[in-house]
Amino acid sequence: MIDLVKKYVENRIQLVKFNFIGAIANVAAAMVSSFLLLVIGILIVLMFSISVAFWLSTFFESEIVGFALVGVIYLLFFIIYVVFAKDRVELKIKDKIVEEALADEDDFNESIEYEE
Numbered sequence: 001m002i003d004l005v006k007k008y009v010e011n012r013i014q015l016v017k018f019n020f021i022g023a024i025a026n027v028a029a030a031m032v033s034s035f036l037l038l039v040i041g042i043l044i045v046l047m048f049s050i051s052v053a054f055w056l057s058t059f060f061e062s063e064i065v066g067f068a069l070v071g072v073i074y075l076l077f078f079i080i081y082v083v084f085a086k087d088r089v090e091l092k093i094k095d096k097i098v099e100e101a102l103a104d105e106d107d108f109n110e111s112i113e114y115e116e
Contacts (some may be wrong), residue, residue, distance in 0.1 A: 023101045030100050049074075 035105025077088050081089075 006091055023103070026100045026103060030096070 053070040057063040
């Protein structure tokens, strides 16, 4: 009987380890995917920004003014983000990370209910 209890405890510990590894893998995969999307998005915005800056410079006949106007537009976006959206975005990111980490725990708890 003691051997069965020891084996049961060892199996439960192993299962918790696997669930923990799975949760870490899910979070890491989501972070890498998000990072790649961020890099691609930055490159796209950069190309459009350069295009808009050159387009504006044709109206003002000065490349400096065209690029400065694009910079002012981004400065306005930055200020609006910091003032109005920063806290909500951070909260959504935290919630998503916790949700990904706990997804495996929910599966683990459901499997326990079926075993009992």
